[in-house]
Amino acid sequence: MKIGLLALQGAIEPHARSLTRLGVATLEVRRAEHLDDVDALVLPGGESTTISMLLERQELFEPLAARLADGMPALGTCAGMVLLASEVLDGRSDQRSFGAIDLSVRRNGFGRQRDSFEADITVAGLRPDPDRTGGEPDHEPEPFHAVFIRAPLVERVGPDVEVLASVDGAPVLCRQGGVIVSSFHPELAADLRIHQLLLSAVERGASTRPPR
């Protein structure tokens, strides 16, 4: 298994560290040909306007849209959530998104930096982290410590989308098929359970890598 990291701008390294700790190989994706070697893609936090522009300038938007349409699993955090959503509110007029998950997302809907926060959230269906619990299967899952930075706010959830966690009534972790998005930054926590969800999606699905 090889997980791609969209490496145009943003917090790429922390995701690489989390995936390395899970024992999976990673590949930084900056050009279309890099996509051919990955089974899934992480779209990191950063500035979604910048990343969206660079997707066009690197001629990566269409090839990535095609892989996502073929069902490649993906994890989008913060800006990555905005990029994967079907509708972006408060974005730039020329900002494009992939529509890989049926959500309407408001950029920076949780506010500016002074409103950025960290909090413990409860995530539905997370297996206990074996590092923390010694792998006891019936151990109550611990809350996930989530870091929200100028975070996007989900304002509409499509019928096929599962909401796995909410904060004050707003969905902050959602999944549709193999596409997982969070408005917070699991890569800034020591907890690997959200990244584990992506690996499970890859293990469950048929390979979507293009034939050589």
Add this chain to the structure above:
Amino acid sequence: MSNASPAAGRETGTQLVKRGLAEMLKGGVIMDVVDPEQARVAEDAGAVAVMALERVPSDIRRDGGVARMSDPEMIEAIKAAVTIPVMAKARIGHFVEAQILESLGVDYVDESEVLTPADETHHIDKWAFTVPFVCGATNLGEALRRISEGACMIRSKGEAGTGNIVEAVRHLRQILGDIRKIGQADPAEQFQWAKHLQAPLPLVQEIHDTGRLPVPMFCAGGIATPADAALVMQLGAESVFVGSGIFKSSDPSAMAKAVVEATLNFRDPSILAKVSRGLGKAMPGLEIGTLETKLADRGW
């Protein structure tokens, strides 16, 4: 919104949240702007953030006089014009300017040597704020003193407003070279490094263990071309600040786009050659030896 599942222990202004925003700005370009129109040009070109100030450094240098925080009205107008983070500069030691900037809701405060210092001994106690701070440094000791005062991002200072990259290179090499040496230091030598750098021992030990600064390390001061941006990225900067280099060039929009692409593709000379073509004139540069004031000497 309902309060169906209130988040437990919700905290703002933590180190994780402050350093986290700096993580999100990595691999990007932060551009100095003096009005909403320039801010829009910067955002259109792909800047990850803008720095609001009343005059770009080359004008401060030319006009002289005391350089202060921008007019709050201008900062508000810039905030309204763009969707990306907005930073603003406060004078070294001027904690009231910083309080005002925090109340305006700027996303990062730059306690900056480009403005005229308000205190010749003390920097701002940055732990007292919810808003995160970036500070300049010419060497590792200065960087670690700023971090111990609560800075969540360091930028090498360079010499702002000159369009001359030589000081930025000197400062980056100073900081990153010492980090590499500390990586090899045994425990006794780490004590000596802390004394030599006039910096807290725990931060020196952390650098020994991790091989990196505890906060993101960006580069500023003298970047005037895409090649300059790629140079400092190859040397180890994690993002670049461009001051006068964009809006003192003959075609700011083209220069801004080219610097953004060069910062992404900093290891690829063929792309750098492509984006460096036909940009018109870069900002006029200054020899460091001829300067009356070296801004980098401000800060203690």
